[in-house]
Amino acid sequence: MKKRLVAxxxxxxxxxxxxxxxxxxxxxxxxxxxxxxxxxxxxTVTGMEYTTxxxxxxxxxxxxxxxxxxxxxxENGYLESCYDIDVEAANGEExxxxxxxxxxxxxxxxxxxxxxxxxxASYSNLRRLIRDGYSLEELPEHAVRIExxxxxxxxxxxxxKGNEPFGxxxxxxxxxxxxxxxxxxxxxxxxxxxxxxxxxxNLVFLLDVSGSMHNExxxxxxQESFCMxxxxxxxxxxxxxxxxxxxxxxVLDGVSGDxxxxxxxxxxxxxxxxxxxxxxxxxTAYALAEEYFIEGxxxxxxxxxxxxxxIGLTSEEELEELITEKxxxxxxxxxxxxxxxxxxxxxxxxxxxxxxxxxxxxxxIREADKVLVEEMTATLLTICKDVKFQVxxxxxxxxxxxxxxxxNRALNKEDFNDDTKDxxxxxxxHSVTVLYEVILKEPxxxxxxxxxxxxxxxxxxxxxxxxxxxxxxxxxxxDSNALTEEWFTLSIRYKxxxxxxxxxxxxxxxxxxxxxxxxxxxxxxxxxxxxxxLASHSEYQEDASVKSVKKVLKNIDLDxxxxxxxxxxxxxxx
Numbered sequence: 371m372k373k374r375l376v377a378x379x380x381x382x383x384x385x386x387x388x389x390x391x392x393x394x395x396x397x398x399x400x401x402x403x404x405x406x407x408x409x410x411x412x413x414t415v416t417g418m419e420y421t422t423x424x425x426x427x428x429x430x431x432x433x434x435x436x437x438x439x440x441x442x443x444x445e446n447g448y449l450e451s452c453y454d455i456d457v458e459a460a461n462g463e464e465x466x467x468x469x470x471x472x473x474x475x476x477x478x479x480x481x482x483x484x485x486x487x488x489x490x491a492s493y494s495n496l497r498r499l500i501r502d503g504y505s506l507e508e509l510p511e512h513a514v515r516i517e518x519x520x521x522x523x524x525x526x527x528x529x530x531k532g533n534e535p536f537g538x539x540x541x542x543x544x545x546x547x548x549x550x551x552x553x554x555x556x557x558x559x560x561x562x563x564x565x566x567x568x569x570x571x572n573l574v575f576l577l578d579v580s581g582s583m584h585n586e587x588x589x590x591x592x593q594e595s596f597c598m599x600x601x602x603x604x605x606x607x608x609x610x611x612x613x614x615x616x617x618x619x620x621v622l623d624g625v626s627g628d629x630x631x632x633x634x635x636x637x638x639x640x641x642x643x644x645x646x647x648x649x650x651x652x653x654t655a656y657a658l659a660e661e662y663f664i665e666g667x668x669x670x671x672x673x674x675x676x677x678x679x680x681i682g683l684t685s686e687e688e689l690e691e692l693i694t695e696k697x698x699x700x701x702x703x704x705x706x707x708x709x710x711x712x713x714x715x716x717x718x719x720x721x722x723x724x725x726x727x728x729x730x731x732x733x734x735i736r737e738a739d740k741v742l743v744e745e746m747t748a749t750l751l752t753i754c755k756d757v758k759f760q761v762x763x764x765x766x767x768x769x770x771x772x773x774x775x776x777x778n779r780a781l782n783k784e785d786f787n788d789d790t791k792d793x794x795x796x797x798x799x800h801s802v803t804v805l806y807e808v809i810l811k812e813p814x815x816x817x818x819x820x821x822x823x824x825x826x827x828x829x830x831x832x833x834x835x836x837x838x839x840x841x842x843x844x845x846x847x848x849d850s851n852a853l854t855e856e857w858f859t860l861s862i863r864y865k866x867x868x869x870x871x872x873x874x875x876x877x878x879x880x881x882x883x884x885x886x887x888x889x890x891x892x893x894x895x896x897x898x899x900x901x902x903x904l905a906s907h908s909e910y911q912e913d914a915s916v917k918s919v920k921k922v923l924k925n926i927d928l929d930x931x932x933x934x935x936x937x938x939x940x941x942x943x944x
Contacts, residue, residue: 464677465512466716468777470909473770473809476763482771483786485779486558486757486794486802488748489722490741491707491715491731492518496905497939498710498733506904506916506943513715516902517775520803523898523933525891527559527801535754535864536560536796540879542857543888545807546922547900547914551772554806554879555892556761556860560753562799568751570606571627571668576655577640578675580615584642587733588709592674595706595738597634602746603627610658611636614651615644624662649692659701666868668751673721674706677714693725694792700868702752702795703727706741719778726755726795740932748797754864756793756872759804760786763858766851767811772910774805774899786863789872796864805899807910810852856880890926894933897922901940916943 474482492515499509528537536558545553575596583589603609607627613619621636655671663669693703703725705718715731722729728749730741741749758781763771785791796802856878863872885892900914900922908914923937 462678462712463510463513463710464714464716465510466719466778467512468515470906471773471777471780472910473772473807475770476765476768480763480765481783482759482761482763482773482806483781483783484759484773484776485781485792486759486796487517487776487779488521488794488796488800488802489515489518489719489729490522491719491729493522494731494733494737495707495713495715497935498731500939500942502710507907509905509907511907514902514906515775515778516899516906517779517803519898519902520775520805520895521801523894523936524930525557525559525801525803525895526889527557527891529559530561534875535866538860538862538875538877540860540877540883541888541892542879542881542884543886543892543896546893546896546918547903548807548910548912551807551809552884553892553896554808554858555895556759556804556806557891558796558802558862560796560798560800563747563751565602565747565751566604568747568798569667570608570664571603571670571750572608572659572662572664573603573627573668573750574610574612574655574659574671575637576651576671576673577611577613578615578651578673579613579640579642580645580678581643582676582678582712583709585709585711588676589640589642591732591735591738592706592708593637593640594735595732595742596637596674598735598738599742599746600627600630600633600637602743603630603633608662608664609633610655610662612651612655612658613640614654615642617644618651618654620654620658623658649688652692652696656696656699656701660699663700668702669700670702670704670727670750671725672704672706673718674708675718676709676712677707677716677718678712690720690724693721697724697726704749705729707731723794724792726752726792728795728797745799748799751798752795752867753798753800755795755867756789756791756863756865757796757802758786758791758793758863758872760861760863761806761858762861763808764856765811766855767857768808769811770809772807774807775902776804786861789865789870793863803895805895808857853881890929893922893926894928898936904943916940 492513496509496514496519499513525539527539530537539555539557539559541555541557543553543555545551577592577596579589583592600609605626605628609625609627609629610623611621611633613621621640622633625632627633652671652673655673659669659671697703703722704727705722705725707713707715707718707729708731713731719729721727730737730749732738732741760783761771779794781791781793857880858878860877860879862875862877864875865872888896897919901916901919902908903911903914904916904919919940920937923933923940928934928937
């Protein structure tokens with residue numbers, strides 16, 4: 371190992387000397403990770419506001435010691451990458467920790483309570499990681515949130531009825547990866563709204579233009595994405611643009627939404643450089659949103675960033691406190707993540723969750739089109755806020771249950787009826803998918819009168835066996851508890867966007883929802899969850915495998931391009 375290190379350092383020293391003799395000092399100033407074909411005289415130098423041609427003519431050019439320190443840092447980074455250094459630590463990506471929840475006994479915990487979630491960032495980030503060459507085993511811990519995988523896709527759920535804000539679909543079938551369990555699917559869907567019929571929007575684009583955003587998959591992709599959004603705004607809308615780096619700047623101030631060329635010109639003029647004072651940008655963006663507030667309209671800040679805030683309020687706790695205060699203004703928040711290598715998924719998720727908003731990750735222009743054009747009203751127009759779920763299981767039917775995903779959305783049972791407790795938001799045309807593994811109450815297998823004769827509690831076992839015998843007779847006559855009683859009751863609380871008092875909806879669910887041959891939606895959602903168990907390194911994978919996921923996907927109707935893309939993604943994980 372030492373010989374390899376010494377050899378490498380000697381080689382780097384010789385190469386550095388050769389580059390210096392060939393004008394290599396200018397190359398050192400540029401991004402060493404960029405291909406030579408991408409390093410031009412127009413490229414920004416290490417986040418500063420002068421170009422490679424100007425850098426060594428400026429009085430602000432880095433001192434020789436700083437250049438040597440920078441070179442040494444890059445060389446050390448290269449050396450680390452040559453050996454088995456943890457990928458997550460090396461590339462600086464950060465994900466919020468969560469603890470997977472196991473099975474809960476219905477007798478001890480009959481209520482399962484959690485917040486709705488329509489974020490999709492985890493799936494598109496997973497897609498990026500797999501396409502970048504990560505195997506399922508190499509995926510960073512906590513990077514995969516199964517609920518966001520499920521909610522990335524559309525399902526043929528029931529439409530809302532009457533004055534209810536969403537339709538509810540429930541289905542039960544066998545769990546594909548756990549033969550001892552049944553799988554419960556709960557689906558919600560809000561009514562789709564044509565943006566032309568939607569209320570006027572007051573939008574503030576809060577854009578990160580710090581030095582970390584200069585890569586092609588960051589600021590350039592961000593600019594193209596927001597230019598696409600601008601093409602779909604109308605004269606009833608108002609648009610402001612705030613940028614932040616070391617400081618914040620108001621680029622546009624309350625411009626009419628039909629001034630497309632003006633908005634796009636402002637977007638295309640942005641350049642990356644400097645530190646990341648995100649909290650100051652947030653303050654300015656919300657102040658502008660309040661200045662142009664539209665009563666009864668859609669008032670929203672759209673934050674686009676890699677999440678790498680390093681000036682001002684930077685911790686998740688500080689950002690949570692700041693954004694919790696700001697959301698009281700009635701202004702919603704959407705967070706769009708960009709880039710690789712240093713994305714702070716944890717901070718972006720916190721901002722979206724606490725800011726009455728949603729969180730998507732943009733890994734390509736196609737994803738930008740999905741989030742900002744195809745699903746424009748879902749992204750921008752909130753139909754219900756503080757949406758909470760509470761499922762009460764019937765102990766006569768269900769012995770234990772496990773909610774798949776939603777670990778960082780868990781609520782205490784008393785939070786369900788507490789209207790001061792924040793929860794998730796659902797936009798127009800959004801769907802929410804919830805899956806439970808449930809174990810039904812069954813007779814004890816393998817025990818006979820002889821087995822229990824010498825046991826201390828033999829009389830109690832005999833009583834249990836006697837009762838189970840009665841249950842078997844009922845089952846044979848088609849009258850078992852599982853057939854005749856409710857399995858659980860689904861309760862949903864939600865608020866209308868401008869209201870502070872919640873409404874309650876309840877839906878009892880029983881054997882009538884059981885399907886021996888489940889729908890394609892059910893089978894697809896189960897396949898996504900099974901793949902999610904593998905990708906998230908779940909302790910409850912049981913018989914889950916990539917092979918079985920592929921088999922399911924190949925035998926159902928994949929009715930849109932995103933589901934077809936998921937199959938292709940699974941195939942990459944052989």
